[in-house]
Amino acid sequence: MVQTASSAHDTVESPDLEAIDIATVLHALSDPMRLEIVRQLGGCNETDELTCGQLELPVAKSTASHHLKTLTAAGVIAEREEGTRKHLRPRRAELERRFPGLIDSVLRATNSG
């Protein structure tokens, strides 16, 4: 797949699985709005994606964008740009391999809390 220079520039890099740090992941998950993003993406499979516009968040677009960058940089979600649209997917299966049980227990806590 050919990736244009502009899309590579605009997209936050999500780290390789082995480079994902537990403290960084926990920090990314420690904000109510970021937990809500992960909860909404939680229904997606690894191969399903949501666009930013499909997320229902009660915050300004710039604030949502900041939270998405934090989650992406920590390795919790991955972003893919297609034209002007950002497609988001959870890295659930990968995180499950790296930190077994973590993301499921957080999603359970978020859904029940």
Added chain:
Amino acid sequence: MVQTASSAHDTVESPDLEAIDIATVLHALSDPMRLEIVRQLGGCNETDELTCGQLELPVAKSTASHHLKTLTAAGVIAEREEGTRKHLRPRRAELERRFPGLIDSVLRATNSG
């Protein structure tokens, strides 16, 4: 047991189980030094305790004290004062009831990372 006014004053209150918030717990766990404290206390049962002096931490006493307060206020550990000594215990079984699987997955990640 009679508790003196001074010991009640010096001890940080740990919240009731129902009041423990997932984002606050994740934030308390999102620091490498606090993860290390939880790891060292992880070997304790609910009824076992460590004193502050038994923790092996490469930071100043005041820094360790700050981290312990953050963990206690979030409900991750409980402190009990006896004379001039603080006794610490993990609230592992209680957290397991409130957020099933969370603390175990974090301890596993911390031990393997």
